[in-house]
Amino acid sequence: MKKQLIITKDGSHSLFVPGLNETYHSKNGAITEAMHVFIRNGLHFNQKQNLNILEIGFGTGLNALLTLENLGNKKVHYTTLEPFPIAEEIYNKLNFHTFTKSDEEFFLSLHNCEWEREIKLSTNFTFFKTNNKLKNFNDGKFDIIYFDAFAPEKQAEMWTKTVFEKMYCLLNENGFLVTYCAKGVVKRTLKSVRFEVESLEGPPGKREMIRANKK
């Protein structure tokens, strides 16, 4: 599927998919949104020192980069799923590293590293990237799920009861899923599979986001 590079309001890049009429991030700021939803309300909210994180949709690599940059003294094993990787000519142009401490080479290593293999990218960050679709992925137990699929109206099959049941099973006790989406139907579906759903303040341009807890 064709993807076009766009600049969001905070200056960071995102991708627009004309076939879906959908962007990879909020137009109000890709980095701003990712920091709010996945880092502050995900990574930093979990008090465990050793974290297993699962990301649904590696895409541009932004969430992986920000996680690595904001680890503090936590130790993270990061698993990310991406059945439709973006082309090299696109990821080579992404400007995320200009907003962070990492250099370009380090950011590109997330894209260029081998698939289906555990890689230690720093003392406290182990990375595993798989080409699997969510429906074919069943391995492991996680403390946090970054649920970053395309919106329900664009990719409905990612937001079903069956998918959320699987997310619930893949989480450890007291683990949680975070997502930028705050639709009523998504909250109801999450509750129907036993998640305790919190509606949190959303990033700029969005009233709310969801954190769904497994108690």
Ligand SMILES: C[S@@+](CC[C@H](N)C(=O)[O-])C[C@H]1O[C@@H](n2cnc3c(N)ncnc32)[C@H](O)[C@@H]1O
């Ligand atoms: C909204 S984008 C976000 C990507 C990424 N987190 C980022 O920050 O760039 C959704 C991602 O989910 C991926 N995706 C689509 N279908 C999928 C599936 N069945 N399983 C896992 N990921 C999928 C897409 O290719 C895309 O990269």
